[in-house]
Amino acid sequence: MCAGSDGLDGNSDVAGAFVNETLIKKMQKQNLDPKKYLQQNDSATFFKKLGFEFQPGLTGTNVMDFVFILKLPKNKE
Numbered sequence: 001m002c003a004g005s006d007g008l009d010g011n012s013d014v015a016g017a018f019v020n021e022t023l024i025k026k027m028q029k030q031n032l033d034p035k036k037y038l039q040q041n042d043s044a045t046f047f048k049k050l051g052f053e054f055q056p057g058l059t060g061t062n063v064m065d066f067v068f069i070l071k072l073p074k075n076k077e
Helices: 021-029 034-039 043-050
Strands: 002-006 065-067
Touching: 021 043, 034 043
Parallel strands: none
Antiparallel strands: 002 065
16 A cells, blocks of 8 residues: 555545555456556546545645555465
């Protein structure tokens, strides 16, 4: 997850987004082109269409942006 601490990013109402392997599958199924959204500086719409947006609402603080990465151990099967 990558998100702004104030609860929004730029002129959108979305603070950030979650990303995992499911996002790629959904993106391909919906035939969404991420380059198109990047060129338009509109990642909020891209992530909203996939259901991966992080939208907590205004927090009343603006400390910094957060990036959280969770790395799980490989399955030993």
